[in-house]
Amino acid sequence: MISASKHLVPLKPKLFADRQCPRCASTELDAIGAVFPGIHILGEYACRACGYSFYHDLPVGFAVDHDVAIGKDDGVMHDKKGVEEWVKGPLLEAFTKPSDAEVRIERRILRPAKRVVILNTLDYLYGHVLLKLWNAQHYLEANPDLGLIVILPKSFEWLIPQGASEAWLVDLKLGQSHSWYRSIDRQVNAFLADFDEAWMGKGYAHPDKSKIEIERFTGVKPFQIERFADEKPCITFVLREDRLWFRTPLHKLKYRVMMKLGMRGLARWYFLADQQRLAMASLRRIRKQMPAVEAIIVGLGDKRTVPSGVIDLRTRSMSVETELAWCHAYARSQIVVGVHGSNMLLPTALAGGCIEVLPHDRYGNIVQDVAVRCSDVMQLFLYRFVDEFASPRTIARHANSMLAHFRVFFRNNRTNVP
Ligand SMILES: [Zn+2]
Known part of the structure; x- marks a missing residue:
């Protein structure tokens, strides 16, 4: 066969x-x-x-x-x-300069198979690993006669897709992935001896994200888009610290100059706080029209003082529990708000929609970081991109409109279409 x-x-x-x-x-x-x-x-x-x-x-x-x-x-x-x-x-x-470092690979056999397709997700960037991994779904569905093996960085162990026949967990930090590891080659070739037939999955960098069943990877059910107007409104702010949301071009310039001048501590102290001020000012404006909106903040970073009714899930120490707590936050959110980047992949794969702050120099990368969950005109309603220096007023206008106008838009474009 x-x-x-x-x-x-x-x-x-x-x-x-x-x-x-x-x-x-x-x-x-x-x-x-x-x-x-x-x-x-x-x-x-x-x-x-x-x-x-x-x-x-x-x-x-x-x-x-x-x-x-x-x-x-x-x-x-x-x-x-x-x-x-x-x-x-x-x-x-x-x-x-090949490396003789001994890299541990844990071979986990889940459903033994003799004919397999292998998906290599190793990469030095978090987003690239995730995108390559999402190809798993295609092979599970298109090639049910083949077992699926995923080669994964150990830190992605919690995302082994249901139905995979094996996971080869490579104990390597993403930042160390660039080397030429003789030990990885030796171990993988030894594993290969067990199979009668093997193929490599192409593992494209940009799989069709609308087809991905994220629950298969995370075990968490995504937000049900049909229930957008029925569920209690909730917005999750994804605040990353290494690519900031700036108030004005002058703020961005000041931040860059301060970082160059070695004033990293002061720059981060001021601009991280200002990023949170922008997010919370957006929430205040959203709540002016819709007081019942709940809010959650996630991100790699320290917790800060937040307004009442805001759940702060930020932390510096990632664990499977934290990953899952964040996933559950996205999955109960109609909207996730954040700055462009791989930090938006899981949030958008699980939430109803997003408002993304898109820096000017990332226009060429638009939507690469967004797991758009539909393939019809609902996309334009649910996925909003705003200027790099978008004001809290702009964010709030989009959020309030999405929450207020969903029911009619959905009826016109999903229900009442021939
Ligand atoms: Zn030749």
Whole structure:
């Protein structure tokens, strides 16, 4: 039985070999084997025409489009596609200085299978790991004849998708993921010996988020959009400390200048407090029209004094309990409010909608961080993007309108449509 699909890359028994020799352009190659040094997964090939030995990215993760080859002996990077520096730079550096650090991988077998698809989610950025992981749902549904194996950073253990056949938990901090780990390669190749057939899942960087059943990953039921106007109104503010919501361009400039001048403590003291003032001023205006609105604050950071009726779930020490408490907060919220970034992925996957403060220099990344839960015109109603220097008045106008006008908008655009 063959599970050919354009979203699968053959690994075993026959390795993907639709490649060209980077030296002589011959396509007559011997596929030697796959290597798993960490973020990248590469095939090792030998050219039958000229004898050149090289590694070439398998088309998975960011290498679906941004693949490069590296000469095995000469260490030369062959980059025919003009791959971006942030993808290829760290790979070449890692290849040049491979690590002999022993990285522990816990192999957890949940539903044994002999024919499998493997999804590698390792990455140095939190958001990238999550997005690659969300591809799991596609493989579980599209390839039920294959067991699904997820290679996950250990800190994502709580998100192992229901139905996976195995999880290989890599005990590595995200920031350390860039290296070329001989020990990861050795362990993964040893695990592979147990399977008759294996494929790599492409693990796209931007899976269709409207299809993701987030409960499968978190165990938490998301907010039911149909009940937007019926549930008690609740708004969760996601306040991150490393990308701030600024009041004016001048505030942003002052913050940057102070950080440059080494006044980090003072800058953070003032601008973190000001970010909270903006959030709470928004809430005050929302409550002027709708006094019953409940509010929750989450984020990696210290708790602060908050107005009455606001639950502060901020903390600096993450644990599964905290992750789940935050998930439950999003899941009871009609709206999550926050600054653009990967910090918005889980909140939007679980809440009814969002109001996102989108910095000007992130326009090219719009919606990458938002798990838009619908694919019709409801998107425009439920997902609002506001200017980087949006005022509390602007946030409140959007929030009040979403809460007040949902019922009619939903009826016009979901219920009464042919
Ligand atoms: Zn060649």
